[in-house]
Amino acid sequence: MFSAQVIGALSVNPEKWFDKTIRNMTDSKYFTTTKKGEIFELKTELNSEKKEKKKEAVKKVIASMTVGKDVSALFPDVVNCMQTDNVELKKLVYLYLMNYAKSQPDLAIMAVNTFVKDCEDPNPLIRALAVRTMGCIRVEKITEYLCDPLRKCMKDEDPYVRKTAAVCVAKLHDMNPALVKDQGFVELLNDLLSDANPMVVANAVAALTEINEQKTVIEVNSQMVNKLLTALNECTEWGQVFILDALAGYTPRDDREAQNICERISPRLAHANAAVVLSTVKVLMKLIDIMPADSEFITQLTKKLAPPMVTLLSAEPEIQYVALRNINLIVQKRPDILKQEMKVFFVKYNDPIYVKMEKLDIMIRLAQQSNISQVLSELKEYATEVDVDFVRKSVRAIGRCAIKVEASSERCVQTLLELIQTKVNYVVQEAVVVIKDIFRKYPNRYESIISALCENLDTLDEPEARASMIWIIGEYAERIDNADELLESFVEGFHDENTQVQLQLLTAVVKLFLKRPGVAQALVQRVLSLATQDSDNPDLRDRGFIYWRLLSADPAAAKNVVLTEKPLISEETDLLEPSLLEQLVCHIGTLASVYHKPPSAFIDPAKAPLRQINPTTTNTNGANLLDTSSSSRNGTSSAPTVIPSQDQVIADLLSLDLNAPATTAAFGGNTMSGTTSSGGLDDLLGLGGDVSVPSVPVQSAHNPFDPLAGLGLGNPAAAQIPSQQQPAAIGGLAEIFGTNALSTNTLNYNYPKELLLDASKAMGMQVEGTFIRKSGRIYMELTITNKAMQAMSNFAVQFNKNSFGLVPAEQPNSLAPLLPNQSQNFTIACDTTGPVQSVFIYSFIQNKK
């Protein structure tokens, strides 16, 4: 039955397997076959007269298939075994068929007769098996034969067959949607919703929901809802999930219907299955929104929601994680529901790190005056743990508490100071970053701690911490006696610093100069020349020039601009955008709720059509996002590194800056820390860093800039971008921002391609393009058209340094030469690892001749 020679196809010690086989005679014996002539040997055994031998041979074939060996050559021999009276053997043959039918479509037809026959078998198990397997054979020729047996099975007397047939309709739809529609299967499926058997109803609704996701074939109506609610009490736990998920897509006609649904599904909150509970929460959250908010019914209902969610925290850690991600949404949507439950989110020593991190997030969201002292002592405890990421997040959380609960800020600052005393390097750095935020929220209140911070100046080696410290020194320059020395020490190594630090240093020195002109005269000149003359970073240079001219043209105006009173930062800086939150609440329990991204951001666009975008966003966008007019002039003639001439840069900068503030301001609310130098204006104003960028009102952001327009630096026309166009620009940048893995959770749209480069300006090369995002990666889709008289070849793509650090990750090397009047599409992946600079993306396409 098994041979003595053992092959090494298994990853574990084959000898051990073999020994065990002899002793136990388990299935593992089938994995041991001779290598030489193995297929031949199996072929003989499959054709053996003896039934036992046949079955053993099929098992060996399946075993080979399991370990990934190709046994498709045995297809005809295995199919020959199909007509058997042994159920187990039949199942194995079917299993083989499902795996290999695709590779042998012509031979697969051989099996059809047996399938059709089996669909008529007196035993319902066989009928169901046949229809289940046929649906899994993804061979087009077979689907035609599937229709008749399937139709019969949908009306079978046995519910086991009907429930299998219901799922089979979804399978057929996946292969051939038109067939399902033409052959009337949708109607048959609809009939099954009225089936007397709850499991049939559940599977029918699952199939229908899936078909509807592609294209709505049947609207869920109130009649259907009634049937579903009846079946809900009687079907299996999984069936209940299917039904609840289908109900989540239904919008009731009126309050009464909504209330009725709530009453009938809320008992499901007591189900032991976490999926049933979360799907119930999903439907309830949606319905609560529809009904009048102040009714007694709603108050009672929301009270019922908290206990089941808390109980989910005793589930398996993976389920806890999903529950916590969802609680994070629910807490943002309806903060009242869980406001009393702070303690259950306290971190336990053995919680997996992913659970710890999520609990921390929710603790901050729930922090308020009444529980802040508990929260703080917990956070302090966590900040002395050993896991670096967890500790950092805990320190950051203390800062967020200070900003959120004003009454606690004093204690938070005290706690942070104590943590700084520990001298643990990463704790100190994280603390400095959050203290800067606290200063932004409560200016002139805690300057007394600056000296303690300065003691740790030398240990700061992370850009964000250094930048924060420099901001603090600049901001309080008049009260730090040796501010000039401190800043000078940073200026020593100016060129070794990260851009973020350089920008901050420039601003801080200018502030120092404006506050104490006496001590910083030399320093400011040095920094300005470092920034404008020795740096090849356009962003830094631009800012240097602006300061320089500002200072020389009108020092009083400079003072007004640079030392202007800053708006306070808001407390909630990481809330999801409301429209996204709305969307995610409708997806409770699903992947979208775990990723906190809309489904369109991570699923195959072919399967789920992306949202249409607003057609008005086209033209202005192109001009703002991709300044191709300059590249077209330089593109063909100059080396790839050439930057547009200086005048042009400044003109561009100005037009850009008038847009950029609006953009950054709009984003401020939800930009997380980590995005570097977000927009020029904030830093110019000395607002400092990027963490918790405030929601600066657009108006106030514009005003301080007005003096600049009069400085004659750029094209005044650029300042007059009509206000209607601004949302468009925001949308455009939002797209890019949304693609930045770190930052916002903006919706993702796919913009249609826009004309980036007109043929008339670029020797016949026309370029259209857009940015898209797939699986968290940014791609640029480009269409190149050759409108010249001769062929073009050797294309290369380059982006100028831009504020998103976007760089092409690959080159279109494989692109064939482009003949006149032809066009080609290609997509290049982009990374955001490039140097981060101004808000434009200059895009170069070079046609190397």
Place this chain on the structure above:
Amino acid sequence: MATSAIYILDLKGKTIIARNYRGDIDSSAIDKFIGLLMEKEEEGQSSPVLTYHETNFVFIKHTNIYLVSACRANVNVTMILSFLYKCVEVFTEYFKDVEEESIRDNFVVIYELLDEMMDFGFPQTTESRILQEYITQEGQKLVSAPRPPMAVTNAVSWRSEGIKYRKNEVFLDVIESVNMLASANGTILQSEIVGSVKMRVYLTGMPELRLGLNDKVLFEGNGRAKSKSVELEDVKFHQCVRLSRFDTDRTISFIPPDGAFELMSYRLTTLVKPLLWVDTSIERHSHSRVSFIIKAKSQFKRRSTANNVEIIIPVPSDADSPKFKTSIGSVKYMPEQSAIVWTIKSFPGGKEYLLTAHLSLPSVMSEDAEGRPPIKLKFEIPYFTTSGIQVRYLKIIEKSGYQALPWVRYITQNGEYELRMN
């Protein structure tokens, strides 16, 4: 909305068994899984949900295997995770230990089960007792081939008809696990009871059961508010319990599955004194030694006794040469856990015991920062529930009218019982 494929992988990420339900997952995608997992773990961003291009992996780990679901749509993750745990449960019923070796040993039946438990990514029948009626490891002739049991598609999908017992009995275990978290200065941060009512049912036919508890909501409804009752904060039921009935009049009525199952679980937050308490005082003489004085107190009624008490006290990982002194129980140093374990077989209520321990420390300090694990306690207190929950009655009605005996046991044990140390 449904999952595309289920994989069972070994620890190296090699596929042991795969069932691709939808054919939309590239066969090479799963090979990326283990690398992705390692990478995320290294970055400190591990999570039970991973993404590789457009494929999403949702997974759990059990003994030395991973159960992974791969999907390309916006699936219900909670459902997938519950399903994967259910798979482990069913496999356990079929072949006891679910691990790499047993998966290979039973690949034929696993294929069959995966096909029966999930169709096109939709979970189907997952009641192992019902599955065992028609999916068996012995091959059958078609003539006597099994038919799908009625229960598969019935409203009562967890119990088959025609079950017979000579002696009709029901065993009820009320088990309460106490979760407690206390800070180093003795403040109780969190204290809750997670209770569970487990049943072993050996009853003939299709019996209808009704369980009565001293539930506060029920008592108040009946105007018996003064009787001793328990306020359950949240209750979860096995799918056999009629939830709508419970919602309307708090009656727990059900047709039970055959054999052992968990009928319900409940949770309540308590403000009672911790049952067992440990005070520690530590004297650290760095580079030479550390000594502990540990005082354990039982704070429950004198007539109850805690059994098998284990007090696990973390010590520095580089400690050695332990010396212990105690009046009761035994003490062991477990270097592999960096802890000393004090075991007391029987710990009556209202008592206090003392342990002193001395350990040497090396003169060279280790450079790695050590975490500060909490003291953990394990214990069991029989015939006692912390919440005071009581089974008032269990009514068993079957049409044949037999008499059945219900047996009830109570036990309180530790859940996550942690006391932080300084």
